[in-house]
Amino acid sequence: MQKTKILAFLITIAFAMGCGPDPSQNSNTANTGGNVNSEPDANRGTITIAERPAKIKEMMAARGEQDSAAPTLEIVSPAAGSTINSSTVKVRLKLGGDLKGYMPGMDPQTRMGNHIHVILDNQPYEAYYNLRREFELWNVADGEHTLRVFASRPWHESYKNEGSFQMVRFTVKGGKADASKPTTTSTGNTMADPAAAANANAVPAPPPTDGPRPGIEGKKMQNSAAGQADPSKPLLTFSRPKGEYRDADADAIMVDFWLANAKLVGDGGDYRVRYSINGGEARFIDKWEPIWVSGVPAGRAFITLELVDKNGGLVDNGGYNSTTGYFMVLKPAPQN
Numbered sequence: 001m002q003k004t005k006i007l008a009f010l011i012t013i014a015f016a017m018g019c020g021p022d023p024s025q026n027s028n029t030a031n032t033g034g035n036v037n038s039e040p041d042a043n044r045g046t047i048t049i050a051e052r053p054a055k056i057k058e059m060m061a062a063r064g065e066q067d068s069a070a071p072t073l074e075i076v077s078p079a080a081g082s083t084i085n086s087s088t089v090k091v092r093l094k095l096g097g098d099l100k101g102y103m104p105g106m107d108p109q110t111r112m113g114n115h116i117h118v119i120l121d122n123q124p125y126e127a128y129y130n131l132r133r134e135f136e137l138w139n140v141a142d143g144e145h146t147l148r149v150f151a152s153r154p155w156h157e158s159y160k161n162e163g164s165f166q167m168v169r170f171t172v173k174g175g176k177a178d179a180s181k182p183t184t185t186s187t188g189n190t191m192a193d194p195a196a197a198a199n200a201n202a203v204p205a206p207p208p209t210d211g212p213r214p215g216i217e218g219k220k221m222q223n224s225a226a227g228q229a230d231p232s233k234p235l236l237t238f239s240r241p242k243g244e245y246r247d248a249d250a251d252a253i254m255v256d257f258w259l260a261n262a263k264l265v266g267d268g269g270d271y272r273v274r275y276s277i278n279g280g281e282a283r284f285i286d287k288w289e290p291i292w293v294s295g296v297p298a299g300r301a302f303i304t305l306e307l308v309d310k311n312g313g314l315v316d317n318g319g320y321n322s323t324t325g326y327f328m329v330l331k332p333a334p335q336n
C-alpha cells in the first residue's frame with residue numbers, strides 16, 4: 001500500500017515536470033514540453049537543436065550591414081477592405097525603412113536573393129523577388145481573404161523589425177476561380193516563374209491575363225478563405241520550413257516565423273511557441289529567432305507551430321496561431 005502511494009506520488013511529480021511548461025527555461029534549446037504521443041516511431045527521428053549553419057553565417061558576413069537592415073513594407077495593393085472582381089489578385093508592395101543595401105531580387109546564377117514572403121490566408125508563403133512588377137495570386141476563390149507579407153533574406157530567414165510585416169483583408173467577388181482545380185503541387189523553394197512553371201507541368205495552359213507569362217511572378221492559389229484573424233491581437237505567422245531540403249541542407253532545417261503583438265517569455269513576454277515535428281514530442285521556442293533542427297528523417301515531414309500562453313493554452317486568433325507546414329527531406333542513403 002505504502003509502495004503504491006509512493007509510486008503514485010512519483011508519477012504525479014513526473015507528470016508535472018514532463019508535461020507542464022517550465023518558465024525557468026528561457027533558451028530555445030532542449031526545453032521539452034509534454035509528449036503529443038509518447039509511442040516510439042522511427043519516422044519521427046530524434047530531433048535535436050543545431051547551431052546556425054556555417055554556410056548561413058558566411059552569407060551573413062558577406063552581406064555586411066545589410067543583414068542588420070530594418071526593411072519596412074507597405075501593401076499598396078490589394079488595398080485594405082477592397083473588393084476585387086477577378087480571381088487574379090495583383091500584389092504591389094512599397095519597400096522602405098533602413099535598408100542598408102537590402103533589395104529584393106533573384107540572382108540569375110544562384111537563383112537566390114532577398115525576397116518577400118507573401119501569404120494568402122494561411123497557405124504556405126510564396127516568394128516575391130521583383131518588386132518593380134506586381135506579384136500575382138492566381139485562381140483566388142470568391143470570398144474574404146487575408147494577405148500577409150514580410151521581408152526575407154536569401155535563406156528565407158525573416159526580418160523581424162517593426163514594419164517588416166503587414167497584413168490586409170480584402171474580398172474577391174465574381175472572380176470565377178476554378179474551384180475544381182484548387183491546388184498546384186507545392187514546389188517549395190522554386191518560384192513559379194515562367195520557366196519553373198513550364199518545368200513543373202503543374203499549371204494548365206492559362207488565359208493570357210491569368211497565369212504564368214513572361215516577366216510576371218505569381219502563383220496559382222489553393223482554394224482558401226480568410227480566417228477571422230484580428231491584426232491587433234497576438235498573431236503567429238508560419239514561414240519555414242517549406243519545400244525540399246536536400247543532402248547537407250537537410251542536416252539542419254530552419255524553423256522561422258513572424259510574431260505580431262506578442263512577446264515570448266525569453267524576450268520578457270507572456271507567450272511561447274510550441275512545435276512538434278511529425279507528430280512527435282512537443283517542444284518550445286521562447287525567444288523570437290529562428291532555430292535549426294537536426295534529425296528529421298528522410299521523406300515527407302510536417303511541423304505544427306502554435307502560439308501558446310505560459311500554461312500551454314493555445315492563443316487563438318482566427319485559426320492562424322496553430323499551423324501545420326509540410327516539407328520534404330531528401331537525404332542520400334546512409335553508406336555503410
Ligand SMILES: [Cu+2]
Nearest residue numbers: 127152155156
Ligand atoms: Cu523565402
